[in-house]
Amino acid sequence: MSQFKDILEEKCPKCGEGQVFAKKGNPLLFRMPAMNANCPCCGHKFEKETGYFFGSMYVSYGLTVAEMISVFLVAQFFVKSFGGMMAIIATLAVLLSTFNFRLSRMIWIYLLDGKNRQV
Numbered sequence: 001m002s003q004f005k006d007i008l009e010e011k012c013p014k015c016g017e018g019q020v021f022a023k024k025g026n027p028l029l030f031r032m033p034a035m036n037a038n039c040p041c042c043g044h045k046f047e048k049e050t051g052y053f054f055g056s057m058y059v060s061y062g063l064t065v066a067e068m069i070s071v072f073l074v075a076q077f078f079v080k081s082f083g084g085m086m087a088i089i090a091t092l093a094v095l096l097s098t099f100n101f102r103l104s105r106m107i108w109i110y111l112l113d114g115k116n117r118q119v
């Protein structure tokens with residue numbers, strides 16, 4: 001449960017204190033989130049090698065599809081046109097893009113480099 005909280009609060013997987021992201025980003029201002037290269041508290045390196053976060057794109061894809069399906073299931077009772085539904089889903093995907101970017105990387109970091117990993 002504490003790892004779940006650390007993922008949502010974007011804490012370092014090793015010390016649980018330092019922030020992984022220096023900037024959260026804002027899709028409305030076209031600003032992408034910026035990661036710290038190392039943990040500001042313990043110095044843990046987040047990107048182990050080039051392409052380390054390639055796999056987080058699959059996590060992001062899964063998150064986005066889950067959000068789109070959830071929105072569709074709720075919105076189908078209020079929106080009857082196909083175009084309206086597509087506009088709502090596309091708008092939500094854009095608004096949640098930086099959130100999904102950060103959350104997918106945090107899930108990826110904790111999957112491969114979490115506190116309880118036995119390597």
Ligand SMILES: [Zn+2]
Nearest residue numbers: 012015039042
């Ligand atoms: Zn740390």
